[in-house]
Amino acid sequence: xxxxxxxxxxxxxxxxxxxxxxxxxxxxxxxxxxxxxxxxxxxxxxxxxxxxxxxxxxxxxxxxxxxxxxxxxxxxxxxxxxxxxxxxxxxxxx
Numbered sequence: 088x089x090x091x092x093x094x095x096x097x098x099x100x101x102x103x104x105x106x107x108x109x110x111x112x113x114x115x116x117x118x119x120x121x122x123x124x125x126x127x128x129x130x131x132x133x134x135x136x137x138x139x140x141x142x143x144x145x146x147x148x149x150x151x152x153x154x155x156x157x158x159x160x161x162x163x164x165x166x167x168x169x170x171x172x173x174x175x176x177x178x179x180x181x
Contacts, residue, residue, distance in 0.1 A: 101134040
């Protein structure tokens with residue numbers, strides 16, 4: 088990761104979506120002084136996780152473009168997702 092220090096501006100830019108940046112700014116602006124570092128640290132972690140996810144996605148895209156097997160352990164959750172979708176549909180129909 089970059090050695091550039093995390094700032095409010097950098098976090099906003101890294102979040103990548105105006106609504107998310109606004110949420111961050113709202114939390115920072117409303118935080119009492121004794122909670123500022125905690126709120127900042129929370130959003131710094133979110134921004135760092137976002138950067139890591141983007142980097143991971145780019146790496147996976149390279150492997151996919153080469154038609155290579157994607158690195159990492161992958162769990163097939165298709166059946167679980169279908170069962171959850173059926174449950175939701177049944178609930179909505181009731």
